Amino acid sequence: MATVALDSFVAELDRLQADAVAALAVAADADAVERARVEFLGAKSGRLKAIQKLLGGLAGPDKPAGGRHFNEAKQAVAAALEAAQGRVAGAAATAEALDVTLPGEPVRLGHLHPITQTIRRVQEIMGRLGFESVDGPEVEDQWHNFDALAIGAEHPARDPLDNFYLAVAQGADPLLLRSQTSTVQIRVMERRKPPLRIVSLGRVYRPDTADATHYPMFHQVEGLFVEPGTTMAHLKSVLRLFASSFLGGDVHVRFRPSFFPFTEPSVEVDMEWGGRWIEMGGAGMVDPAVLAAVGYDPDEVSGFAFGLGVERIAARRYGVADIRDFYRNDVRFLEQF
Amino acid sequence: MIISLNWLADYVQIQAPTETLVERLLMAGLNHESTETVGADTAVDLEVTSNRPDCLGHIGVAREAALLFSRPLHVPDPRPLEGAGRVADSVAIEIRAPDMCPFYSARVIRGVRIGPSPQWLVDRLATVGVESVNNVVDVTNYVMLECGQPLHAFDLAKLRGGRIVVRRASEGEPFTAINHKTYALTGQMCVIADAERPVALAGVMGGADTEISVATVDVLLESAQFAPLAVRAAARGLVLQSASSYRFERTPDPAAVEWASRRAAALILETAGGTLAQGVAAAGTLAATEATIWLRPGRVAEVLGIDVPAARQHAILTGLGFVDTARGDQALEPGRWRAPTWRRDVFREIDLVEEIARIEGYDRVPEDRSITARPVELSAREVTVRIASGTLVEAGFCEAMTRSVVSESLEGTASPWGAAPPLVVQPALVRGADRLRRTLLPSLVEARAGNLAVGAPHGELFEVARAYVARSAGGADHASPVEEPLLVAFVTGGGFFAAKGVVEALLERLGVARAGGRIECRPADLELFARGRAAELVLTRGTAAPERIAVVGELSAAVLEAAGTAGPAAGGEVRLDRLEFAVGVDRTLRRPSDYPAVERDVNLVVAETVPWGEIATAIHAAAGPMLEHCRVVQVWHDAERLGAGKKSVVVALRLRSDSGTLSGDDANRIVQAVIENCRQAVGATLRA
Structure with a gap:
């Protein structure tokens, strides 16, 4: 029987181990690793298998040492194989991973107009105070826009140059686009008896030249409160609750005397905002003439009314310097609200 | 009203700092506009509400200040010394338009020396922003700013015929004012005339011919009452507002007519010399009420x-x-x-x-009164509007607000909501826009075009607003002659079906079907939309007559062109005021079935002219309650394989029972019934 020298056996093993580790180290992909596995560890004709056959040719006393060397070499090659397999699998995994920093698929979000959002906020706060929102026509008659509001036939507010009158047939009662939402309050009072808490809101129209603070079409929110025993203290208290809720914190309100045909006494309402008094709108006790015009007895009930310019408070709230921007309908503007 | 503080001190001594004075006046109703130093004086600009003509003079403001600071008020009592001659010998006054001028009075000062005003007078006028003219004109301005009663001084020598006639202007009558412009007057205006021609536009401005000049020797001093409407008609009609017209429009103190005349006469004697004729020439009756x-x-x-x-x-x-x-x-x-x-x-x-x-x-009024709690609910209209705008927002639309009054180019197409022509307002809302719109869609298309033009992210817009449609005659007597349909409208870059999907989603959200409303979709030929690419949705409810509640379609080339949009657009418009009935209906749960569904596809061949709506009706009628869902998978046309004038409609049916698992046989029976009914109803054949 041919014998094999232990030295040459070990040298053969070392060479195999070095070749296998080198081959596995440079294998670039799963195929290359598999080819190396077959070459070195193949069950039928792998080089390790060939060397294993030489093990039987070692002299008897050399066999334990030869076996130990063989096992060490086999384990080293197996470890290299495992490392290589892990490496190429990892490479594949890396290729499939997502660049999670890419943006998601855009969802087009709709937006409510900032004027609508402001109106809703006012409605919500006033709703908590028991005021219901009411609505009425924008094309109005003289009675609701003027007479019932104690704006007499000679009052400058009725001037054709200060209103949008409709061109209608001769003899008909002239109609106009309402210049205030108080018209709706008259309509509600004509239909219903006190107690009454309403906010009327919507578009109103006045022929102002459009500039940064004026637009011939704008929005008003007007409140009306009619109950027996209502005083200006109730008006101030309700407006303070509103201001505190709308602006946040404990906000104070200030009344300055003013003049409106349909309230008496009439006041301008200032609210404290950022350490300053900001003019928020007009208010007052409902004029007895208005109560009488809708069939209420001014000695039985009293009430207060107030009005807010929606564009003004929305402009302030959102930092809009030019109220015409509210009507440009630019999506780049609308998307910010 | 600009107040000179030096001048104010003639009537009341206020020791407090200017800021305190201004603050107290503000809180008593005279809004503070600004404070400025003018030489050795201080000018305080106060906003005077239209009900307070008394504060359009220094004395009125002084009266407020005196009360607020508990100081005495000193008002001068002018008693000018009368000399030789009588007024009546110089001038006769006649009022022919007592509705425009209830009272007119004149004093005459002869032999004045016209020249510059004394420095104190120049200074005071300068503080309040009035330029000095000469000693007589300055006095009339000064007295007006003192008591609020406007005055006018004429050169007596230039008044022809020794007469003052207060009358209505004749239509088109020419008048040359002190500003040397000539105006054509109207019958709504009041003039002061001499024997021959107008010499002043009453209460507004004097005439160039009779103004005080360096050559003037004798002065006629007018102090009168003019009706606010006549003064306003003249000032506004001729765009000739003056400090005088401003005051007459607000009705000055009637008692100041005589006081101002005496005061001015005294000051003219003091600053320009001359002799005051005896008495006052007057006509009419002073309009004064003592409530x-x-x-x-x-x-x-x-x-x-x-x-x-x-x-x-x-x-x-x-x-x-x-x-x-x-x-x-x-x-x-x-x-x-x-x-x-x-x-x-x-x-x-x-x-x-x-x-x-x-x-x-x-500030004494407390702000801590409580009010009783009261429950409130949103009205059906408010809920409807919120659901509608909420649905559009969910669908990715931005809410726009466009003008209610539009130009003719946006109102050129017929409205889906009424045949009457658009109503016109005067003046125009903005240049060229004087028509009340009868549909919102053209305005939204225009807003969309604007967005596309500036490269905005998109132009998918909606709006909730009213349209305005003149009612045809013969409606209810108490009804307004204008109907205002409350609409939600939207515009999208998608096609007909994208737009229809939005309308369907909206009706679903509102719960129209659940509330018993039946909606039928019909082809519609409307000017707003491209021909053959539009529909109307018709609501039937109970016994009420069917009514159009929505239109949807691809917008016509004319509408797109008028709005200047680049590229096609579709849109819809829904009458929310007709759908409020739906929001009050409560939802009741219909529990989803626990049993599995059976899916079956059916390929029906029908004539091209058969609309899907009819096929769907036939399917639903035959399938009964087991049909959970029915969907068009595909419609295809192939003359060779299907025959000319035919189309294939592939329909997916999902069948399910609430009470048990459907067997294949059950499903087959339903499908057979569907096929049979489609054959009978729409002439469908089954394609294998």
Whole structure:
């Protein structure tokens, strides 16, 4: 029987181990690793298998040492194989991973107009105070826009140059686009008896030249409160609750005397905002003439009314310097609200 | 109204700093606009509300300040010395338009020396922003700014015929004003004429021919009452507003007519010399009311919610010039007050309450009263609007707000909501836009075009607003002649089906079907939309007649072109005011079935002319309650394989029972019934 020298056996093993580790180290992909596995560890004709056959040719006393060397070499090659397999699998995994920093698929979000959002906020706060929102026509008659509001036939507010009158047939009662939402309050009072808490809101129209603070079409929110025993203290208290809720914190309100045909006494309402008094709108006790015009007895009930310019408070709230921007309908503007 | 503080000090001595004075006046109703130093004087600009003509003169403001600071008020009592000659020998006055001029008076000063005004007069006028002209004109301005009564001085020598005639202008009558512009007058305006021609536009501006010049020797000094409407018609009609017209439009103190005349005469004698003729030439009757007003004890507290002691109320009213004519115990009995002539705005009890309130100060009114709680609900209309706008927002649309009044180019197409032509307003809302719109869609298309033009992220817009449609004659008597359909409209870059999907989603959200509303979709031929690419949705409810509640379609080339949009657009418009019935209906759960569904596809071949709506009706009628869902998978046309004029409609049916698992046989029976009904109803054949 041919014998094999232990030295040459070990040298053969070392060479195999070095070749296998080198081959596995440079294998670039799963195929290359598999080819190396077959070459070195193949069950039928792998080089390790060939060397294993030489093990039987070692002299008897050399066999334990030869076996130990063989096992060490086999384990080293197996470890290299495992490392290589892990490496190429990892490479594949890396290729499939997502660049999670890419943006998601855009969802087009709709937006409510900032004027609508402001109106809703006012409605919500006033709703908590028991005021219901009411609505009425924008094309109005003289009675609701003027007479019932104690704006007499000679009052400058009725001037054709200060209103949008409709061109209608001769003899008909002239109609106009309402210049205030108080018209709706008259309509509600004509239909219903006190107690009454309403906010009327919507578009109103006045022929102002459009500039940064004026637009011939704008929005008003007007409140009306009619109950027996209502005083200006109730008006101030309700407006303070509103201001505190709308602006946040404990906000104070200030009344300055003013003049409106349909309230008496009439006041301008200032609210404290950022350490300053900001003019928020007009208010007052409902004029007895208005109560009488809708069939209420001014000695039985009293009430207060107030009005807010929606564009003004929305402009302030959102930092809009030019109220015409509210009507440009630019999506780049609308998307910010 | 600009106030000179040096001038104010002639009537009242206020020791407080200017800021304090301004603050107190502000809180009493004279809004502060600005404070400026002018030389050695201070000019304070105050905003005077239209009900307070008394504060359009220094004395009126001084009266407020005197009361607020508890200081005495000194008002001069001018008594100019009369000399030789009588006014009546110089001029005769006739009023032919008493509705425009109730009272006219004149004084005559002869032998004046026209020249520059003394420095004190120049300075005071400069403080309040009035340029000095000459000593006589300056005096008339000064007295107006003192008491609020406008005056005018004529060169007496230039007045022809020794006459003053106050009359209505004739239509088109020419008049050359002091500004040397010539105006064509109308019959709504009032003129002062001499024997031959107009010499002044009453209450607005004097005439160039008769103005005071260096050559003037004799002066006619006018002090009169003019009706606010006539003055306003002239000032506005001719765009000729003046300090005088501003005051006459607000009705100055009638008692100041005579006072101002005497005051000015005295000052002219002082600054320009001359001799005052005896007496006053006058015509007409001074219009003055002296309101007597009862003030009940306790009324102030009832209105203001604070107690103001009777003595304090008395002091305030007296300080403002009201006269107590009852002199009873005001804590117990109603007071009877006479209003001063300069407060025409105060004639009712509530007006006295306001006077007391503003002087007492609204800061005394507490802000901590509670009100009783009351439950409120949103109205059906409000809920409908919120659901509609919410649905559009969910669908990715941005809410727009476009003008209710539009130009002819946006109102060129017929409205889906009425045949009447658009209503026109005067003046135009903005240039060229004078038509009340009858549909919102063109405005939204225009807004979309604007977005595309500036490269905005998209132009998918909606709006909730009214349209305005003239009602045809013969409607209910009490109904407004204008109907205002409340609409939600939207515009999208998608096609017909994208737009229809939005309308369907909206109707689903509103719960129209659940509330018993039946919607039928029909082809519609509307000017707004491209031909053959639009539909109307018709609502049937109970026994009511079917009514169009929505239109949807691809917009016509004309609408797109008028709005200047780049590229096609579709849109829809839904009448929310007709769908409010749906929101009150409660939802009741229909529990989803626990049993599995059976899916079956059916390929039906029908004539091209058969609309899907008819096929769907046939399917639903035959399938019964087991048909959970029915969907069009594909419609295809192939003349060779299907035959000419035919189309194939592949329909997916999802069948399910609430009470058990459907067997294949059950499903087959339903499918067979569907096929059979489609054959009978729409002539469908089954394609294998």
